[in-house]
Amino acid sequence: MTSTTSQLQRFFYSHYFFGGLRQSVGVLLPALVLWGIFSWVSGGFIAAVGAGCVAILDQPGGPRRYGINGMVAALCLCSVTTAITGLASSYALAIWVVVPALCFAFSMLTVYGKHGGLLGFACLLIMTLTMRTPMAPAEVWSYTLISFLGGTFYLSYSAIAHRVLWHREEQQALSVALFATADYIAARARFYDVHLDIEDNYRQLIRAQTAMTDAHQVARDMVLRELPQGTQSRGDRLRQGLLNLFVDMVGLLDSMVATHTDYATLRQQLPDSDILLFARDAMNKLANNIAGLALNVARNRHTRIRNSVKAELRAFEFELQSLRDAGTAQSDPELYALLVQVLRRLRNVTNRVDHMADHTHRQVAVASDNTAANKTLNRFLTQQKWRPDTLLRNLNMQSIHFRYALRVAAAAMIAMAIGLVMGHAPIVRTLDPGMAGHSYWIILTVLIIMKPGFALTRQRNGWRLMGTLLGCGMALVIFAVVQNEALYIFILIACSILGYGLVQVNYTLSALSNTTLVLMAFHLLIPGSTAVVGERLLDTAIGSVLALGCSYILPSWERHNLDTLAGALRKANLAFLQSGLDYVRTVRGIRAGVPGTDEQEAQIRWSLARKNVHLAFSNFTAAFYRMMDEPVRKQRHVPELNRLLIQNHTLASQIAAVIPNLAQMDDEPKGIARAIQATQDLLRGYEASPPKVIETEGGLATIAYPLRQMTQAAQVIRENTCKIEADDKPLPGTAAAQQG
Structure with missing residues (x-):
C-alpha cells in the first residue's frame, strides 16, 4: 500500500x-x-x-x-x-x-x-x-x-x-510511467503471497497493467517526439539521457511480461516453501527501487539503489539448488524450469533497474548519426488523423457517437426549458431572484457530466455531485473565516491550479477545487453575497439528475462494443505471434547466411505488434470494467468476457516468452511446431488439436511450459468466442433472423 x-x-x-x-x-x-x-x-x-x-x-x-x-x-x-x-x-x-x-x-x-x-x-x-x-x-x-x-x-x-520547459515536462511524464511500472511490479509480487486470493490479484494486476499502458503511451509520445539529432549540445545530451531511460523502462516491462507464471501450480506444489516469499520480497524491493528512481527523475536528482535484492536472490538460488538436489529437475522438469525462469526474470529486472539508476548520474554520449534510429522510433508515436469521412460514416443510428450527440442535444433543450420555467416561476423569483441569471449552470453541468458511455456518465455524475457539495461547504467556511481580499485571490489561484492538475487524477477533488474557484470569483465580484452558493448547488443537482436521466435516451451499452474489442485483441495477439515467428525466421536466416535479412527491422515489427497488443488489451479491459459498472440487466456474457480478458493476457505473455527461445534454435522439434501451428489456427477461428506431448529433453523444458500455456489460452479464447457468437446469433423464426 x-x-x-x-x-x-x-x-x-x-x-x-x-x-x-x-x-x-x-x-x-x-x-x-x-x-x-x-x-x-x-x-x-x-x-x-x-x-x-x-x-x-x-x-x-x-x-x-x-x-x-x-x-x-x-x-x-x-x-x-x-x-x-x-x-x-x-x-x-x-x-x-x-x-x-x-x-x-x-x-x-x-x-x-x-x-x-x-x-x-x-x-x-x-x-x-x-x-x-x-x-x-x-x-x-x-x-x-x-x-x-x-x-x-x-x-x-x-x-x-x-x-x-520541454525537458522538465518529459522528465515528469517519464516519472509517471515509472511509478506506474512500479505499481505493476508490486501487483505481480502479490501472486507469490499464498495468503492472498489469486482472482483478486488478477483484477488488481489487470487494472495496474492498463494504467501502466496508458502512462507508457504518454511517455512514449513525449520522449520520442523530439529525438537527439546527433549533436553534442546540452539539449541533445538531455534528450539522449531521457531516451535511454525510456528504452530501459520498456525493456524492464518486456522482462516482466515475458511470461505468465502459473501461480496456482506454484502454490499447490510449493505451499510451504520459502522460495515464493523470497520472490515476493525481491519484487517488492524492486518496485520500491523503481518508485524511488521515478521520484528522483521528477526531481532531477541522481539515484543510488539502496534496497539491494542480492540477499533474496541468493536465498532463491539456495532453495532452487535444494530442489535440484531433491530430484525435482528430473521428476518435474516443467516446475523446475518455471522456477529457473522466475529467477532469471528477477536477475534481468535487477540489472535493468541498476542500469536505469546509472543513467541518472552518468555522462551521456550522443551518436553522431541518429537519422535511421529516429525514423524507427517515430513509428511508435501515436498517429492522430482527422478525416472528414470518419465523421460522415458515423452519421447513423448505429454509431455510438451519433446517439451520444443526440442525447446531449436533447439534454441541452430540456435544461433550457427547466431554466426558463425556473426563471419565470413566481416562487423562485420571490425566494431568489438571482436564479434566473444562473440557469446556464444547468446546461454546463450536463455538458460536463454526459459522456458517450452510460457507466462513465454515472461515475462522473457521482464525482461531480460530491465535489460540488464539498466545494460549496468549503466556500461557506472560507467566506465566514477569511475577510482579506488578497487571501481570497491567493485561494482562487490555488483552486485553479488544483482544478486543472487534478482533473485526470481525482475528478472529485478537481470538481471541489473548480466549485470553490467559481464561488470565490463571484464573491470577489459581489462581496457579501452567499446566495450564489445555494444557486450553484441547486443547479448542479438539477443538471446531474438531468444528465443521468438523459443517459437512458438512445443509450450506448458497453456490451455492444465488447465483441469488437475482443476480436481486435485476438487479432492483435495473432499478429504479435506471426511477427514474432517472422523475427525467428530472420534470426535463423542470418545464422544460415541467407542474404537480404534484416534482424533489426524484424525486431521492430515485433515490438510494434507487442505495443499494439498492450493498447488493444487496455481498450478491452477499460470497456469490460465500464460494463461491470452498468446496470446488471444490461451486462452480457460476463464469465466468458472475463475469461477472454485473462486468457488474452496469458497468451500475450507466453508469446513473449516463447519467441526468444525459438530464435535460439536452428529448428523446432515436431511437437513444438505442431503447438505453434495449432495456436495460430485457433486464433484464426479454426478447429485445431494441440499435441498432447511436447518435447522437454535438455533445455526444451524451458519452452515446453509457456508453449503449453499458450495453446491452452488459445483454446479457451476460441471456445468462449464461439459461445458468445452462438448466443448472439438470432434464433430461426425470430424477426431478427428473418430480417437477416
Missing part, C-alpha cells in the same frame, strides 16, 4: 500538477492584469474564458504538434462559436435552435477520440458561458474579439512555456 505522503509526492512532482500550474497561469494572467491594473473586470473575465477554452486542449502528455494544432483549432472554432451564440442570444427562437445544433455538432467530434472530445467540449463550454446574457450585435463582436485575444495569448504563452 502506497503511503499518502508518497501519493502526494507523486502528484506534486508529476506533469499533472506542473501542467495545472502552467494552465492556471495562462488562464488567470489576462484576467488579473485587466482587473488589477486597468480595473476592467468584464474584459478580464471574457479574456480568461477565451484562454480557458484554449487551455482545455493543452493537456499534459502527447505529441507537441497535436497540442499546438488542437489549440489553434480550439481558438478558431471557439471564436466562431462565440459569435454565433452571441448573435443568437438576443432572439428567443434562434437560441433554441442554435444551442441544440451546436451541442449535436460538437458532440460528434468524439469520433476523433480524446482530442476530438476535448475540442468539442471547449466549444460547448464557451457556448454556455456566452449564452448566459443576451447581447446586442455590437457587444457580440467586442466580446468575440476579447475572447479571441485571450485565447491567442494562451496559445502564445503555452508555445513559449513548452519550448523553454
Whole structure:
C-alpha cells in the first residue's frame, strides 16, 4: 500500500500538477492584469474564458504538434462559436435552435477520440458561458474579439512555456510511467503471497497493467517526439539521457511480461516453501527501487539503489539448488524450469533497474548519426488523423457517437426549458431572484457530466455531485473565516491550479477545487453575497439528475462494443505471434547466411505488434470494467468476457516468452511446431488439436511450459468466442433472423 505522503509526492512532482500550474497561469494572467491594473473586470473575465477554452486542449502528455494544432483549432472554432451564440442570444427562437445544433455538432467530434472530445467540449463550454446574457450585435463582436485575444495569448504563452520547459515536462511524464511500472511490479509480487486470493490479484494486476499502458503511451509520445539529432549540445545530451531511460523502462516491462507464471501450480506444489516469499520480497524491493528512481527523475536528482535484492536472490538460488538436489529437475522438469525462469526474470529486472539508476548520474554520449534510429522510433508515436469521412460514416443510428450527440442535444433543450420555467416561476423569483441569471449552470453541468458511455456518465455524475457539495461547504467556511481580499485571490489561484492538475487524477477533488474557484470569483465580484452558493448547488443537482436521466435516451451499452474489442485483441495477439515467428525466421536466416535479412527491422515489427497488443488489451479491459459498472440487466456474457480478458493476457505473455527461445534454435522439434501451428489456427477461428506431448529433453523444458500455456489460452479464447457468437446469433423464426 502506497503511503499518502508518497501519493502526494507523486502528484506534486508529476506533469499533472506542473501542467495545472502552467494552465492556471495562462488562464488567470489576462484576467488579473485587466482587473488589477486597468480595473476592467468584464474584459478580464471574457479574456480568461477565451484562454480557458484554449487551455482545455493543452493537456499534459502527447505529441507537441497535436497540442499546438488542437489549440489553434480550439481558438478558431471557439471564436466562431462565440459569435454565433452571441448573435443568437438576443432572439428567443434562434437560441433554441442554435444551442441544440451546436451541442449535436460538437458532440460528434468524439469520433476523433480524446482530442476530438476535448475540442468539442471547449466549444460547448464557451457556448454556455456566452449564452448566459443576451447581447446586442455590437457587444457580440467586442466580446468575440476579447475572447479571441485571450485565447491567442494562451496559445502564445503555452508555445513559449513548452519550448523553454520541454525537458522538465518529459522528465515528469517519464516519472509517471515509472511509478506506474512500479505499481505493476508490486501487483505481480502479490501472486507469490499464498495468503492472498489469486482472482483478486488478477483484477488488481489487470487494472495496474492498463494504467501502466496508458502512462507508457504518454511517455512514449513525449520522449520520442523530439529525438537527439546527433549533436553534442546540452539539449541533445538531455534528450539522449531521457531516451535511454525510456528504452530501459520498456525493456524492464518486456522482462516482466515475458511470461505468465502459473501461480496456482506454484502454490499447490510449493505451499510451504520459502522460495515464493523470497520472490515476493525481491519484487517488492524492486518496485520500491523503481518508485524511488521515478521520484528522483521528477526531481532531477541522481539515484543510488539502496534496497539491494542480492540477499533474496541468493536465498532463491539456495532453495532452487535444494530442489535440484531433491530430484525435482528430473521428476518435474516443467516446475523446475518455471522456477529457473522466475529467477532469471528477477536477475534481468535487477540489472535493468541498476542500469536505469546509472543513467541518472552518468555522462551521456550522443551518436553522431541518429537519422535511421529516429525514423524507427517515430513509428511508435501515436498517429492522430482527422478525416472528414470518419465523421460522415458515423452519421447513423448505429454509431455510438451519433446517439451520444443526440442525447446531449436533447439534454441541452430540456435544461433550457427547466431554466426558463425556473426563471419565470413566481416562487423562485420571490425566494431568489438571482436564479434566473444562473440557469446556464444547468446546461454546463450536463455538458460536463454526459459522456458517450452510460457507466462513465454515472461515475462522473457521482464525482461531480460530491465535489460540488464539498466545494460549496468549503466556500461557506472560507467566506465566514477569511475577510482579506488578497487571501481570497491567493485561494482562487490555488483552486485553479488544483482544478486543472487534478482533473485526470481525482475528478472529485478537481470538481471541489473548480466549485470553490467559481464561488470565490463571484464573491470577489459581489462581496457579501452567499446566495450564489445555494444557486450553484441547486443547479448542479438539477443538471446531474438531468444528465443521468438523459443517459437512458438512445443509450450506448458497453456490451455492444465488447465483441469488437475482443476480436481486435485476438487479432492483435495473432499478429504479435506471426511477427514474432517472422523475427525467428530472420534470426535463423542470418545464422544460415541467407542474404537480404534484416534482424533489426524484424525486431521492430515485433515490438510494434507487442505495443499494439498492450493498447488493444487496455481498450478491452477499460470497456469490460465500464460494463461491470452498468446496470446488471444490461451486462452480457460476463464469465466468458472475463475469461477472454485473462486468457488474452496469458497468451500475450507466453508469446513473449516463447519467441526468444525459438530464435535460439536452428529448428523446432515436431511437437513444438505442431503447438505453434495449432495456436495460430485457433486464433484464426479454426478447429485445431494441440499435441498432447511436447518435447522437454535438455533445455526444451524451458519452452515446453509457456508453449503449453499458450495453446491452452488459445483454446479457451476460441471456445468462449464461439459461445458468445452462438448466443448472439438470432434464433430461426425470430424477426431478427428473418430480417437477416
